[in-house]
Amino acid sequence: MKTSHNLLRREIVTAAVLLCGGLLTSTASAQPxxxxxxxxxxxxxxxxxxxxxxxxxxxxxxxxxxxxxxxxxxxxxxxxxxxxxxxxxxxxxxxxxxxxxxxxxxxxxxxxxxxxxxxxxxxxxxxxxxxxxxxxxxxxxxxxxxxxxxxxxxxxxxxxxxxxxxxxxxxxxxxxxxxxxxxxxxxxxxxxxxxxxxxxxxxxxxxxxxxxxxxxxxxxxxxxxxxxxxxxxxxxxxxxSPWKPAPLPVTELLKTMDREFSQHSSGHYEVSFELANEEKVSVFITKDIEYYERADVRKIWTLTNVSKKAPSAETALKLLQLSARTKIGAWTMEQTQTGEYLIIYCVKLDATASADAVSSTMEYVAKLSAAMKKDLAEKPETASAGDTLANWLAD
CATH class of the missing domain: 2.40.10.120 (Thrombin, subunit H)
Incomplete structure (x- = not known):
């Protein structure tokens, strides 16, 4: 009885080994x-x-x-x-x-x-x-x-x-x-x-x-x-889903615009605009594309003002009001690690926009920045009539 049991056990093990070997061989032969x-x-x-x-x-x-x-x-x-x-x-x-x-x-x-x-x-x-x-x-x-x-x-x-x-x-x-x-x-x-x-x-x-x-x-x-x-x-x-076209590379866009450009040390691209009064304004466009879900955007910006003093509450309010009225983009204030205060105008544009649209946007940013630069220029303080009279009498 014991011999019969051992024989049956060996037959089961042998069958299992053959089955597993067959499965492995089948899987291996299927891979090629x-x-x-x-x-x-x-x-x-x-x-x-x-x-x-x-x-x-x-x-x-x-x-x-x-x-x-x-x-x-x-x-x-x-x-x-x-x-x-x-x-x-x-x-x-x-x-x-x-x-x-x-x-x-x-x-x-x-x-x-x-x-x-x-x-x-x-x-x-x-x-x-x-x-x-x-x-x-x-x-x-x-x-x-x-x-x-x-x-x-x-x-x-x-x-x-x-x-x-x-x-x-x-x-x-x-x-x-x-x-x-x-x-x-x-x-x-x-x-x-x-x-x-x-x-x-x-x-x-x-x-x-x-x-x-x-x-x-x-x-x-x-x-x-x-x-x-x-x-x-x-x-x-x-x-x-509706297919969204791939954005053009930024260098291809700039070449199509037929404008001179250079790559800044930050890796972003700089385009110089000469306005009607011969004033030159540098406008930047990011080398990378930002996206959220299926929205691809490029960032276009210009530096309008640098100051060691924090912008006044009056200036901040003015920038906020202008941001609400501008067609595209917004004003932003940032402080650098060295303590300087920057006033920047920034636009986020659809990354699939045409070269003409990008060129128009950059020119708009340049003109808006030039106008704001004049407003932010420090004006000499004008003494009141009373102060002037007092100074003259003191002399």
């Missing part, structure tokens, strides 16, 4: 197939913006309309990109970066950034063409469940290779508000323990069936093996 499927939709994204050339990853989500989605922080303030799809040799992708850069005329595809959503850190790029063999990724119908296996492809800057494969497990899915170097974000996060490196951003995260479940976004800098991805529900909401 998932990779090859997702690879057809994966792109290398290059964009030149005010900070230089950025490199990231993207994924083709609409073959008919030739649309690639990536992270907003990958394209930055650029409206143009260069896109590469993997060049295949013997069913394997060429992974050397130099190969693509040296053959940019043959392999590079021009892309135009047609929409951005900085809150979700997503951007949409429309391509001029598609290479043979490119296929759009299929999108999952709902959020990926916890503990599911996910696969991703990226172009990490830390590696000399492109089209790098990574796999991991979904830790959880939840709504998250957080800040990265790209700004403030608020979206449904797929948190995984698959590593994300600089250059992987914007790449596809797919399930075992090859369906897109998320877009790679960022890592938790103070934690180990915690990566954040933009959930597929956020991607769909972005695609279904």
């Amino acid at each position: 197939a998932v990779y090859q499927q997702a690879l057809k939709a994966t792109t290398w994204v290059l964009a030149k913006n005010s900070e230089g050339t950025s490199s990231g990853t993207g994924v083709l989500i609409d073959k008919e309309r030739k649309l690639v989605i990536t992270n907003a922080h990958v394209v930055g303030d650029s409206r143009n990109t260069v896109i590469f799809f993997p060049a295949m040799v013997n069913n394997r992708p060429k992974v050397e970066r130099s190969y693509y850069l040296e053959n940019v005329r043959k392999l590079g595809i021009r892309g135009r950034v047609i929409a951005v959503d900085r809150k979700r850190d997503l951007a949409l790029v429309e391509l001029s063409s598609l290479p043979e063999g490119a296929e759009a990724v299929k999108m999952a119908t709902e959020s990926v469940p916890q503990a599911a296996t996910v696969h991703s492809i990226g172009n990490p800057g830390s590696s000399e290779a492109l089209w790098v494969y990574t796999s991991g497990t979904v830790r959880t899915v939840y709504q998250k508000k957080f800040r990265t170097g790209a700004g403030q974000h608020d979206f449904m996060v797929v948190e995984t323990q698959a590593p994300i490196n600089s250059g992987d951003s914007g790449g596809p995260v797919v399930d075992d069936e090859g369906n897109l479940v998320a877009i790679s976004q960022a890592i938790a800098p103070k934690a180990r093996l915690i990566s954040y991805c933009v959930d597929i529900t956020e991607v769909k909401t972005f695609l279904e």
